Amino acid sequence: MTNLPLTFSAEVAQARKDGTPIVALESTIITHGMPYPQNLEVAQQVEADVRDAGATPATIAVIDGTLHIGLDADQLSALAQAKGVAKLSRADMAVCIAAGKTGATTVAATMIAAHLAGISVFATGGIGGVHKGAEDSFDISADLMELGQTPVTVVAAGAKAILDVAKTLEVLETQGVPVITVGQDSFPAFWSATSPLKSPLRMDNPADIARAHQTRAAMGLPGGQLVANPIPQVDEIAASDLAPVIAKAQADAAAHGISGKAVTPYLLQRIFELTEGRSLTANIALVRNNARLASQIAAHLSVSKA
Ligand code: PSU
Ligand code: MN
Numbered sequence: 001m002t003n004l005p006l007t008f009s010a011e012v013a014q015a016r017k018d019g020t021p022i023v024a025l026e027s028t029i030i031t032h033g034m035p036y037p038q039n040l041e042v043a044q045q046v047e048a049d050v051r052d053a054g055a056t057p058a059t060i061a062v063i064d065g066t067l068h069i070g071l072d073a074d075q076l077s078a079l080a081q082a083k084g085v086a087k088l089s090r091a092d093m094a095v096c097i098a099a100g101k102t103g104a105t106t107v108a109a110t111m112i113a114a115h116l117a118g119i120s121v122f123a124t125g126g127i128g129g130v131h132k133g134a135e136d137s138f139d140i141s142a143d144l145m146e147l148g149q150t151p152v153t154v155v156a157a158g159a160k161a162i163l164d165v166a167k168t169l170e171v172l173e174t175q176g177v178p179v180i181t182v183g184q185d186s187f188p189a190f191w192s193a194t195s196p197l198k199s200p201l202r203m204d205n206p207a208d209i210a211r212a213h214q215t216r217a218a219m220g221l222p223g224g225q226l227v228a229n230p231i232p233q234v235d236e237i238a239a240s241d242l243a244p245v246i247a248k249a250q251a252d253a254a255a256h257g258i259s260g261k262a263v264t265p266y267l268l269q270r271i272f273e274l275t276e277g278r279s280l281t282a283n284i285a286l287v288r289n290n291a292r293l294a295s296q297i298a299a300h301l302s303v304s305k306a
Pocket of ligand 2: 139142260261263
C-alpha cells in the first residue's frame with residue numbers, strides 16, 4: 001500500500017494543531033476560471049478575506065504528485081501562471097498524484113481533499129451542474145454526486161445561467177443534498193442575486209448552517225450541504241443583460257465542438273471576453289462574499305467541537 005503524498009502549508013498545520021477554523025478553497029477557479037493576473041489577485045484576496053474573518057485558508061491543489069492542503073505564496077503564484085495544468089475532478093485526482101503531475105482541483109476534488117484533511121467547510125464561486133442540453137450530452141458535473149457523498153459544506157453563489165439550473169436542483173435533490181439559501185427565498189443565480197426558482201431550503205445565519213452540518217453527521221448521513229449565498233446587490237449583473245451573452249458563448253462552444261471537461265472553462269472565458277471583464281468583477285465580489293460566510297460557518301463548527 002502506497003502512502004498518500006499529502007502535505008499541509010505551515011499555517012494550515014498550525015491551525016490544525018490549535019483547533020482553529022479552516023476554510024478550504026479550490027484551485028480550478030484559479031487555473032481554469034479566470035485569466036492571469038486577476039486569478040492570482042483574487043486567490044490572494046480571498047485568502048486574506050478568510051484570515052480577516054478569523055479562519056485559515058487552505059487552497060488545495062496537486063503539485064508534482066503531492067496533494068497540497070494550503071499553498072504558500074510562491075506556490076500560489078506559480079500555479080496561477082502555470083500552463084497546461086490538468087483540471088482534476090473525482091475521476092482524475094488519483095491518476096494525477098500517481099503520475100507525479102500537477103493539477104487544479106474542482107469542487108468535487110476539493111471536497112475529497114478537504115475531507116481527507118478533516119476540513120468541513122469550503123468556499124468557491126459557482127459549482128458545476130447539469131448543462132443545458134444534458135438530455136443529449138449527458139453532461140452533468142461530478143460536483144453534484146460529490147455533494148451527495150462527501151461531508152463538506154460548500155458555500156457558492158448558486159448556479160450559473162450557463163447551466164440548466166432547474167435540472168441542477170433536481171439532481172441535487174435526488175442525491176439528497178440540502179440546498180440552503182442564505183437570507184432569501186429565491187435561489188441565487190451567481191451573477192444575479194435572485195432567480196425565478198425558489199430555493200429548496202433557507203437559513204439566515206451561519207450558526208444554523210453549522211448546526212445543520214453537525215445534525216447530518218449525527219444522523220450518519222453521508223454527503224455535504226450546498227449553501228447558496230447571493231451576490232451582494234451592489235455587485236450583481238441583471239440576468240437580462242447576461243442572457244444574450246450566455247447564448248452567444250453557448251453557440252460558440254457548439255460551433256467549435258467543445259465537449260467534456262473543456263465546456264465549463266470555455267464558457268467562463270468566453271463570457272469574460274464578451275462582457276469585457278464585467279463578469280469577472282462580479283465573480284470576484286461573490287467569491288469574497290462566500291469566503292467570509294464560509295469562515296463564519298467554520299468558526300461555529302470549531303467552537304462546538306472544542
Ligand atoms: N463554475 C464557475 N466557476 C468555476 C467552475 C464552475 O462558475 O471555476 C469550475 C469549478 O472548479 C467546478 C468546475 O467544480 O468548474 C466544474 O466543472 P465541470 O462542469 O466540468 O464538472
Ligand atoms: Mn462536465
